[in-house]
């Protein structure tokens with residue numbers, strides 16, 4: 001049963017909360033007052049350019065380092081004063097797979113089961129179950145050194161799940177994977193939330209990853225959260241939306257241009273670009289003008305800003321490639 005979809009996210013208890021988190025290294029302020037509230041059973045994506053402080057945030061929330069000031073709670077437990085309780089409830093999958101290349105997939109999982117004090121029998125059962133769920137059964141007895149990047153990432157996530165964490169931190173889980181392997185990872189991540197109601201805190205440089213997976217997205221830049229919301233909310237906060245009308249000939253284009261005062265006209269493509277916010281009301285207003293004036297348009301397309309536009313506007317920087325370099329797939 002999927003309890004996650006039965007309660008509205010806003011009324012669910014917070015799995016992760018933070019207020020006023022600050023961290024500096026020497027003179028360099030890395031986090032400059034971070035506030036977060038992430039409801040149970042949701043996926044949260046922290047998006048930001050290189051060096052924005054994403055990993056530092058994960059390190060503080062997962063008790064690896066301490067903040068200089070501010071507070072954070074994981075499942076109600078303070079990350080500083082109650083770090084052991086926090087560690088028992090979380091799983092962390094890092095940017096670089098923590099698997100041991102000299103062991104087989106099964107041995108890696110059994111090692112993890114030992115670390116979690118599972119009995120031999122329970123450990124073997126859990127390893128078999130995870131290998132099957134992650135479609136690694138056939139490769140279970142092979143050395144991980146022979147695995148592709150996608151298989152290593154899957155195994156890394158499987159190892160995190162041995163301890164049945166309720167809250168999972170995924171630091172750039174698909175960096176370096178080819179598009180197909182990324183989709184497989186996305187599906188596995190989604191299933192964790194829908195089937196088991198776990199909470200996922202994800203960092204990523206890939207806007208499409210945040211768009212695909214996250215219930216809510218926050219954009220981190222220079223140690224501050226510069227925006228937070230659903231993908232759609234973020235897209236609506238910035239300009240760039242428009243309706244594009246294409247006409248059969250210049251005469252129609254010229255007539256229409258007279259009625260849409262703010263539109264940008266392109267004689268070559270016979271189009272008018274009418275700025276707006278991409279909402280239904282916006283579209284209706286354009287259709288009303290066409291109806292009332294009797295102007296015929298050949299085609300109409302609605303453009304809403306994508307997360308790339310949001311990222312660029314908020315951080316003033318072009319994002320890292322939206323699609324990772326497939327050549328890294330075979331990186332060991």
Ligand SMILES: Nc1ncnc2c1ncn2[C@@H]1O[C@H](COP(=O)(O)OP(=O)(O)OP(=O)(O)O)[C@@H](O)[C@H]1O
Nearest residue numbers: 025028030048049050051052053054055056057205
């Ligand atoms: N142990 C440390 N000592 C000194 N500076 C550090 C340390 N850890 C991180 N930093 C600095 O803090 C800043 C933020 O680093 P962080 O790794 O959190 O960024 P990030 O957003 O995860 O970036 P990336 O996407 O490149 O992983 C960087 O300028 C980094 O050089």
